[in-house]
Amino acid sequence: MSALRDIPCLLCVLAALTGCDKGPATPPTLSWYVFDEPSGAFAQAARRCGEASEGRYDIELKPLPADADQQREQLVRRLAAGDDDIDLIGMDVIWTAEFARAGWILPWPEPLAEHARAGRIPSTVDSASDGGRLWAAPFTTNTQLLWYRTDRVPAPPRTWDEMIDQAERLSQSIGKGASIQAQGERYEGLMVFFVSLLASAGGAVLDADTEQPSLAPEPTRTALRILRRLANSPAADPALATAREDQTRLAFESGEASYMLNYTYVWPSANANAPEIAKHMGWARWPAVSPERPSRVTIGGINLGVGADSRHPELAFEAAACISGIDNQRIAATRGGLPPTLEALYDAPAVRDTFPFADLLRATLRDAVQRPRTPLYNDVSLAITRILHPLAEVDPERGPARLRAAVERALRSEGLL
Amino acid sequence: MSKATGPPDRRAGTNLGTHLGTRAEERLAWLLCMPAVLAMLLVTAYPILYALWLSLFRYDLRFPDERVFVGLANYASVLTSEVWWQAVLNTLIITVGSVSLELILGMLLALVMHRVLFLRRTLRASVLIPYAIITVVAALAWKFAFDPVTGFVNPWLGLDRAWLGERWSAFLVIILTEVWKTTPFMALLLLAGLTLVPKDLLDAARVDGANAWQRFFRVTLPVMRPALLVALLFRTLDAVRIFDTVFVQTRGAQDTETLSIVGYHTLVTRLNLGLGSAVSVLIFLVVLAIAILFVRGFGLRLSRGGQT
Numbered sequence: 001m002s003a004l005r006d007i008p009c010l011l012c013v014l015a016a017l018t019g020c021d022k023g024p025a026t027p028p029t030l031s032w033y034v035f036d037e038p039s040g041a042f043a044q045a046a047r048r049c050g051e052a053s054e055g056r057y058d059i060e061l062k063p064l065p066a067d068a069d070q071q072r073e074q075l076v077r078r079l080a081a082g083d084d085d086i087d088l089i090g091m092d093v094i095w096t097a098e099f100a101r102a103g104w105i106l107p108w109p110e111p112l113a114e115h116a117r118a119g120r121i122p123s124t125v126d127s128a129s130d131g132g133r134l135w136a137a138p139f140t141t142n143t144q145l146l147w148y149r150t151d152r153v154p155a156p157p158r159t160w161d162e163m164i165d166q167a168e169r170l171s172q173s174i175g176k177g178a179s180i181q182a183q184g185e186r187y188e189g190l191m192v193f194f195v196s197l198l199a200s201a202g203g204a205v206l207d208a209d210t211e212q213p214s215l216a217p218e219p220t221r222t223a224l225r226i227l228r229r230l231a232n233s234p235a236a237d238p239a240l241a242t243a244r245e246d247q248t249r250l251a252f253e254s255g256e257a258s259y260m261l262n263y264t265y266v267w268p269s270a271n272a273n274a275p276e277i278a279k280h281m282g283w284a285r286w287p288a289v290s291p292e293r294p295s296r297v298t299i300g301g302i303n304l305g306v307g308a309d310s311r312h313p314e315l316a317f318e319a320a321a322c323i324s325g326i327d328n329q330r331i332a333a334t335r336g337g338l339p340p341t342l343e344a345l346y347d348a349p350a351v352r353d354t355f356p357f358a359d360l361l362r363a364t365l366r367d368a369v370q371r372p373r374t375p376l377y378n379d380v381s382l383a384i385t386r387i388l389h390p391l392a393e394v395d396p397e398r399g400p401a402r403l404r405a406a407v408e409r410a411l412r413s414e415g416l417l
Numbered sequence: 418m419s420k421a422t423g424p425p426d427r428r429a430g431t432n433l434g435t436h437l438g439t440r441a442e443e444r445l446a447w448l449l450c451m452p453a454v455l456a457m458l459l460v461t462a463y464p465i466l467y468a469l470w471l472s473l474f475r476y477d478l479r480f481p482d483e484r485v486f487v488g489l490a491n492y493a494s495v496l497t498s499e500v501w502w503q504a505v506l507n508t509l510i511i512t513v514g515s516v517s518l519e520l521i522l523g524m525l526l527a528l529v530m531h532r533v534l535f536l537r538r539t540l541r542a543s544v545l546i547p548y549a550i551i552t553v554v555a556a557l558a559w560k561f562a563f564d565p566v567t568g569f570v571n572p573w574l575g576l577d578r579a580w581l582g583e584r585w586s587a588f589l590v591i592i593l594t595e596v597w598k599t600t601p602f603m604a605l606l607l608l609a610g611l612t613l614v615p616k617d618l619l620d621a622a623r624v625d626g627a628n629a630w631q632r633f634f635r636v637t638l639p640v641m642r643p644a645l646l647v648a649l650l651f652r653t654l655d656a657v658r659i660f661d662t663v664f665v666q667t668r669g670a671q672d673t674e675t676l677s678i679v680g681y682h683t684l685v686t687r688l689n690l691g692l693g694s695a696v697s698v699l700i701f702l703v704v705l706a707i708a709i710l711f712v713r714g715f716g717l718r719l720s721r722g723g724q725t
Contacts (some may be wrong), residue, residue, distance in 0.1 A: 041713070071687060072686075076478075076479075076688060079686060080478045080479070098479065101480075102479035102480065102481070180529055186670060189672070191688070239579070239582070241670070242579060242582040242583075252564070298535060375479060375480075379687055379688065382682075386500075413475070413477055413687070413689055414494055414500040414692075415494050415498050415500075415692075416494070416495060416500035416501055416679060416696070417500065417682070417683075417687065
């Protein structure tokens with residue numbers, strides 16, 4: 001008899017286990033895969049949006065490595081295997097075409113997409129679009145500026161040749177401290193450098209339809225000539241061939257450099273680590289190739305996509321819209337130092353305090369250039385950096401043809417890279 | 418064997434017709450081996466054959482619908498690529514560098530361990546410690562040691578260089594890590610070989626007036642040749658497939674890409690299953706060729722009778 005009495009209780013337990021319980025259901029937890037942002041701004045955004053949903057969803061951060069290549073490596077394995085735990089993805093701008101055409105992320109449905117585009121700097125919307133559709137909500141953005149020492153450089157150079165001339169003259173008078181810091185290691189940063197230089201010279205890596213290489217001879221030769229001149233100039237750092245963003249930042253903070261091409265994070269970093277140097281730190285637009293044509297600089301940043309196998313796509317879109325909203329962008333900017341994609345925030349006092357160069361940043365972003373929009377971007381980037389490294393041995397005459405052949409092979413996914 | 422386990426009638430059969438008996442025993446032996454053979458086929462033969470099959474396609478994991486049969490085109494593409502041959506050269510540099518150093522150091526260690534009179538066990542156990550450390554941890558430890566900011570190597574040597582930032586110094590660090598990690602393994606295998614050398618043989622040589630060098634090169638080395646070849650074979654195969662140390666320390670930058678790293682990039686980073694499988698199959702063939710070279714070329718025998 002006692003066994004019979006236990007049956008209702010057992011059913012209770014079963015119901016709880018299987019989720020048939022009629023009581024208050026626990027809200028679904030959305031997983032947000034994004035790089036491990038050190039300041040906690042992303043965690044704060046996740047918490048705020050979970051609270052604002054009034055119990056309809058929670059957001060859990062799934063931290064990825066800081067390095068974009070390693071983030072992609074971990075994500076693509078899961079995405080290709082159809083992992084349904086991936087609800088939200090903090091996507092590097094270069095993944096948009098690949099993830100979209102592989103069917104790993106969902107396109108934004110129209111009313112939501114319209115909202116996600118509203119008020120954003122057009123180039124940031126562009127970085128999240130492919131084939132006329134929006135695939136991710138523009139969240140944070142970034143681009144390089146020219147940083148220079150106001151105590152050594154009277155007026156910032158407008159073009160690359162002008163900068164190298166200035167630095168060479170400077171190196172004759174002050175020696176080591178005159179160097180130009182740029183990213184010359186064989187990695188994505190070198191691709192960013194090349195794309196900016198090529199676009200500033202009026203060229204592009206791919207044709208308009210992104211199926212064939214463009215790399216027109218004239219601008220490509222000009223870009224390669226500047227790369228070669230920089231690498232062989234006494235004004236270049238001897239460690240240019242192994243320099244990444246962080247090495248160049250450290251060199252500048254130690255006072256060994258007078259010019260640096262780098263992202264905006266160097267400003268808070270210098271203020272914290274080398275206040276003496278920060279006092280003499282000026283900023284200007286990335287140098288142009290010719291005085292008539294303003295420079296076009298590569299855009300970076302993180303956009304929020306929704307995984308195609310997500311169990312809660314509607315909630316995920318809602319959460320992505322919330323995270324990329326104005327309040328969370330402001331937090332990401334002021335707390336994490338990540339430039340916003342919303343144009344209006346560049347006039348907000350708190351953001352202008354963080355980025356005293358806000359107007360320059362916005363102007364640069366308006367003219368920004370996208371990296372090649374192809375699902376084979378990773379291959380194209382590897383193919384190009386392999387040919388360009390080391391910069392000192394770049395051949396402006398034979399280079400354009402070699403680059404075109406390598407990109408062609410990469411677009412057919414042939415050959416090792 | 419059958420005396421102990423078989424039923425009486427079978428024992429009688431074995432005793433009567435030996436020919437028949439061995440055949441039955443053979444069948445029994447195969448039957449007993451079957452589960453193991455099946456398991457081996459399942460976990461090794463199937464993946465190898467599947468990789469072979471995949472290597473004949475143009476197949477990108479991002480676009481599974483665009484899979485096309487391309488025959489041997491992937492192999493042609495790999496073998497005509499400068500990336501592949503550069504990786505072959507790099508792997509060769511690391512293999513020759515690390516295995517030869519390990520052989521010398523391992524032999525010295527083995528001799529010490531063989532001769533030592535006290536604390537024998539403690540010594541043998543402590544020598545094994547580096548081998549017990551996970552390769553990734555060891556690689557990270559060496560990476561940090563040689564790091565220009567956090568490392569202790571630069572202050573010790575009074576230098577200021579980025580060891581992993583240049584090709585040859587990066588090779589040096591990789592090789593040293595490998596040597597530090599696997600010399601104990603080499604030393605243990607060689608120690609096993611040293612114990613094979615009969616003491617009276619050495620005594621006889623001594624009586625004949627052979628000095629220590631002659632005894633070592635003319636008596637000890639030839640007798641322990643099988644153990645030496647096994648040790649060399651194992652280490653060479655390991656070194657050719659090197660992945661974790663390079664991956665942790667340089668990720669293949671500075672032209673230190675090895676064959677396994679090329680395979681990894683193609684398969685995992687580029688998701689190119691066809692080309693990546695072709696690379697994997699070629700690495701398998703390289704390993705197979707080395708094993709055949711050792712067995713046929715140097716007369717290594719892995720079963721009994723290796724000393725003859």
